[in-house]
Amino acid sequence: MKTSKYLIVFFLTGALAFLNSCVEQDSPFPDFQDAVNMRIVVDPDFSTINKEDPASAKVVLDFFSENIEDVEKVDLHIDFLDFSEGTASDRSFLRTIDPSSFQDGVLRGVEITFDEIKNALGLEVADFDGLDQVTLYNTTTLKDGRVYPSVIEINNEVSVNNVTPNIQNSSATTSFTSQIVVFVQCPLPDGFATGKYMLEQVSGPPDPFFGNDYRWTPEEVTLTSAGPIQRTFTGKYLTFDQDFTFVVTCGILVVNRTDTGLSCGGPNLVFEQDGINEYNDDKEFTITLLDNVDGGCSQPVAEPLVLKLTKI
Numbered sequence: 001m002k003t004s005k006y007l008i009v010f011f012l013t014g015a016l017a018f019l020n021s022c023v024e025q026d027s028p029f030p031d032f033q034d035a036v037n038m039r040i041v042v043d044p045d046f047s048t049i050n051k052e053d054p055a056s057a058k059v060v061l062d063f064f065s066e067n068i069e070d071v072e073k074v075d076l077h078i079d080f081l082d083f084s085e086g087t088a089s090d091r092s093f094l095r096t097i098d099p100s101s102f103q104d105g106v107l108r109g110v111e112i113t114f115d116e117i118k119n120a121l122g123l124e125v126a127d128f129d130g131l132d133q134v135t136l137y138n139t140t141t142l143k144d145g146r147v148y149p150s151v152i153e154i155n156n157e158v159s160v161n162n163v164t165p166n167i168q169n170s171s172a173t174t175s176f177t178s179q180i181v182v183f184v185q186c187p188l189p190d191g192f193a194t195g196k197y198m199l200e201q202v203s204g205p206p207d208p209f210f211g212n213d214y215r216w217t218p219e220e221v222t223l224t225s226a227g228p229i230q231r232t233f234t235g236k237y238l239t240f241d242q243d244f245t246f247v248v249t250c251g252i253l254v255v256n257r258t259d260t261g262l263s264c265g266g267p268n269l270v271f272e273q274d275g276i277n278e279y280n281d282d283k284e285f286t287i288t289l290l291d292n293v294d295g296g297c298s299q300p301v302a303e304p305l306v307l308k309l310t311k312i
Contacts, residue, residue, distance in 0.1 A: 036148050038074060038140045039064040040177040048185045048228075049114055049134065051250055054125050057114035059136075059182055063097065063107040071099040072141045076112075080121050081133040083252075084276065091137065094120045112136075130250020132184040138177055149178055185229055186250040193231045193248050193282040194223050196312040204291065204305030210239055215291065216307060223309070233309075238262065238269075246287070253277040253285055257293075264297035274304060285309040 046060035065071060074097035080089040094116070101107050117134055118124065140148045149163035163176050199221045201214040217236035226232045229249040234241055237260060247254045257272040274290045287307045295301040 036071060036140050036142055036146070037066050037176055038071070038138060038148070039175045040138060040180060042180055042182075043109075046111075048183055049117070049128065051128060051130060051184050051186050054114050054128070059112045059117075061110045061112065061180075063102065063110065065102065065105050068099050068102045068105045070142050070144070072143045073097070073099065075139040075141070077137040077139065078117065078120050079135050079137075080123065081135070082127075082129075083131040083133065084129060089121055089123075092120050092122070094136065128184050130184055130186055130252045131247070131254060134182045134184075136180045136182065138179065140176075148176060184250070188229060188248065193285070194225055197221055197223055197233070197309040198312055199233070199235050200308045200310070202286075202306050202308045204289075205300070205303045207238055208297075208299055212239075215305065220312065221309075248279065248282075248285075251278055251280070253279055253287060255287060255289065262296075266298075267294040267296040269296045270294045271305070283311045 041062045041064070043060035043062065046058055049059070050057045063074070076094040076097065077091050078094045079091040082088070094112070097107070097110065118128070121134075142148075146162070149161055152162050163178060197220070198218070199216060200218045201216040205215065206213050207215050215238055217239070219236065221233040221235050223231050223233045226245065229247050230245065231248060232243060232245040234243050236242065240260075240262060242260055244258070245256065247256075254277070255271075255273040257270065260269045260271070262269045269291075270293050271289045271291045272293055274288045277285070277287050279285050285308070287309070289305045289307065290302040291305045292299050293302045
């Protein structure tokens with residue numbers, strides 16, 4: 001099992017992420033003046049695919065454009081990332097949004113059902129599991145033939161994307177949403193995996209700096225909700241306070257790669273998940289990590305370490 005597949009950033013409020021970029025009016029490329037803007041916003045109440053209720057699962061989108069009169073069409077494409085396998089599908093066509101459907105540059109409540117998603121991907125319901133990822137891609141074509149995003153050849157050695165990805169914080173009215181990521185989830189009961197827990201390091205290397213038998217201090221910690229499926233606590237790692245964040249959904253627990261900020265002048269001490277952590281309820285969680293994956297402080301690289309959280 002390759003650990004690289006776990007480097008996907010899952011910690012998103014509402015478990016979704018979208019990338020906004022735009023073309024500035026003072027662009028150094030004249031042809032980029034008066035470029036398209038097409039902002040897409042996901043309804044937070046319909047921003048994930050509920051694995052436990054696929055029949056009613058859907059994604060709902062709102063579209064905004066200041067120059068919709070210049071738009072010929074908006075094509076949505078889609079691909080699929082299988083979390084457990086770490087494999088991605090080819091990109092497939094999903095549907096075309098007709099600019100004539102906009103009113104004053106706004107189109108609200110565009111529903112994309114789970115059936116439409118799986119049919120476009122050529123998949124079955126059983127192919128979708130917790131933390132699988134569906135990505136929607138926006139391709140907007142103007143009446144003059146320009147397509148966004150696309151690559152413009154400046155010369156034989158230089159090419160640029162006509163939707164500049166470095167502009168992330170532009171105003172909402174001039175932005176261009178390139179893609180939207182939707183995750184498969186299982187809703188959690190109220191209060192799930194929150195409250196007081198006993199943290200223990202049940203196996204793994206000792207503290208090489210302060211002589212303790214553990215790197216994570218055994219102590220009571222408090223798990224809090226940082227999103228629909230995201231949980232966090234603060235423990236003591238190598239005697240220093242350390243925030244620890246993970247995701248729980250559909251029987252899977254995921255820890256993102258975490259930079260502790262601690263170093264000895266070289267690479268920081270970093271830990272990440274090892275394999276797949278599973279759970280049955282919120283009474284106990286066992287979390288397997290690889291510690292010091294970047295080889296900081298002249299210590300052994302990627303040492304297995306197991307933590308246990310027991311509800312008090």
